[in-house]
Amino acid sequence: MINRRNLLQFSMSASATLVLSQGLNQKLLAQNTNLAVQSINSTTALITGSGCNVLVKKAANSELLVVDGGLQANAAALRSTIERTLDSRRISTLINTHWHREQTGLNEELGNRDTKIFAHENTRQWLGTSIERPWEDVIFEPLPAQALPTEIFYHYGNMPHGNDVVEYGYMRQAHTDGDMYIFLPADNVLHTGGIISSDAWPLMDWWTGGWIGGLVDGIETLLSIANDSTIIVPATGPVMTRAQLVVMRDMYAQIFASVRELFMQASNVPETLAAKPAGTFEGQLGASDMFIELSHWSLIPHYTPDA
Numbered sequence: 644m645i646n647r648r649n650l651l652q653f654s655m656s657a658s659a660t661l662v663l664s665q666g667l668n669q670k671l672l673a674q675n676t677n678l679a680v681q682s683i684n685s686t687t688a689l690i691t692g693s694g695c696n697v698l699v700k701k702a703a704n705s706e707l708l709v710v711d712g713g714l715q716a717n718a719a720a721l722r723s724t725i726e727r728t729l730d731s732r733r734i735s736t737l738i739n740t741h742w743h744r745e746q747t748g749l750n751e752e753l754g755n756r757d758t759k760i761f762a763h764e765n766t767r768q769w770l771g772t773s774i775e776r777p778w779e780d781v782i783f784e785p786l787p788a789q790a791l792p793t794e795i796f797y798h799y800g801n802m803p804h805g806n807d808v809v810e811y812g813y814m815r816q817a818h819t820d821g822d823m824y825i826f827l828p829a830d831n832v833l834h835t836g837g838i839i840s841s842d843a844w845p846l847m848d849w850w851t852g853g854w855i856g857g858l859v860d861g862i863e864t865l866l867s868i869a870n871d872s873t874i875i876v877p878a879t880g881p882v883m884t885r886a887q888l889v890v891m892r893d894m895y896a897q898i899f900a901s902v903r904e905l906f907m908q909a910s911n912v913p914e915t916l917a918a919k920p921a922g923t924f925e926g927q928l929g930a931s932d933m934f935i936e937l938s939h940w941s942l943i944p945h946y947t948p949d950a
C-alpha cells in the first residue's frame with residue numbers, strides 16, 4: 644500500500660548516491676545559468692535544465708552517447724555543455740526516447756553532422772508528421788528530413804558504444820506509443836524515457852498512443868531491469884532508486900484501478916475529477932486534474948467496444 648512515508652521516500656533526491664568524480668570537467672558544474680551538470684561516474688553525466696533530463700555517456704574512444712536532447716531553443720547551449728563537460732566533440736549517437744519536443748530539440752542541431760539518431764519506429768513516424776492534440780492550441784510541424792531518426796528499432800536490442808554495450812527496449816503503449824528505455828549495464832544506469840518523472844505527473848499523451856494501463860506495464864518492465872544499485876534517470880526530476888520506482892508503480896497502479904472503475908461506472912470527466920482518484924498523491928506531484936482527465940480519455944480505445 645502507498646503511504647505518506649513511502650511517498651516522502653521518493654521525494655528525497657537520490658543524488659546523495661551519486662559520486663562526484665574527477666573524470667568530468669568540474670568547472671562546468673556551475674557555469675551555465677540554465678543547464679546544470681550532475682556527475683554520475685567518471686564517464687557518465689546527467690544534464691538538467693534543457694527541457695528534460697539528458698544522459699550522456701563517454702566511451703573509451705571518446706565517442707559520446709546522448710539520451711534525449713531537451714527543447715530546440717536550448718540545443719546550441721546543450722551541445723556546448725555536453726562537449727565541454729565530457730571533453731569530446733564526437734557525439735556519435737543521439738537517442739530519442741519518444742517524439743515529444745522536450746526530448747527531440749537536439750535533432751536538428753546534430754542532424755547535419757555525423758550523428759546516428761536512434762528511436763522507435765513509431766517515434767520516427769510522429770516526428771515526420773504534423774500533430775495537433777485536442778487539449779491544446781499548438782501544432783507540432785514535422786521535423787525537417789535531416790532531423791529525423793536515421794536508425795529505428797521495433798522491439799529491443801543492443802548497440803555497441805566504444806567497448807561498452809547499450810541495451811534498449813520498447814515499452815509499447817505507455818506515455819506515447821513510441822516509448823523506449825535505455826540501460827547502460829557497465830554503469831548500472833537506467834534511463835526510463837518519458838513514462839516517469841520524479842517531480843511531476845507525466846503527460847498522458849493518449850492522442851499519440853499512450854494510456855495509463857500501459858504506463859503501469861512500462862514501469863513493470865523497468866523494474867525487471869533495475870536492481871537495488873541501479874541509478875534510475877526519469878524524464879525530469881531527481882534520479883531514483885529501484886525502491887522509489889516500486890512506490891511509483893504502486894501509486895500508478897492504484898490510480899489506474901480507480902480511474903478504470905469510475906470509467907466502467909460511466910463516470911464522465913467532471914465526475915471522475917471530483918472523485919479525486921490521485922488526490923492522496925498531489926502533495927508529492929502537484930495538481931493531478933490534467934493527468935486524471937487525460938488518463939480517463941486514454942481508456943476509451945481500450946475499454947469501449949466500438950471505439
Ligand SMILES: [Zn+2]
Binds near residue numbers: 743818
Ligand atoms: Zn513526453
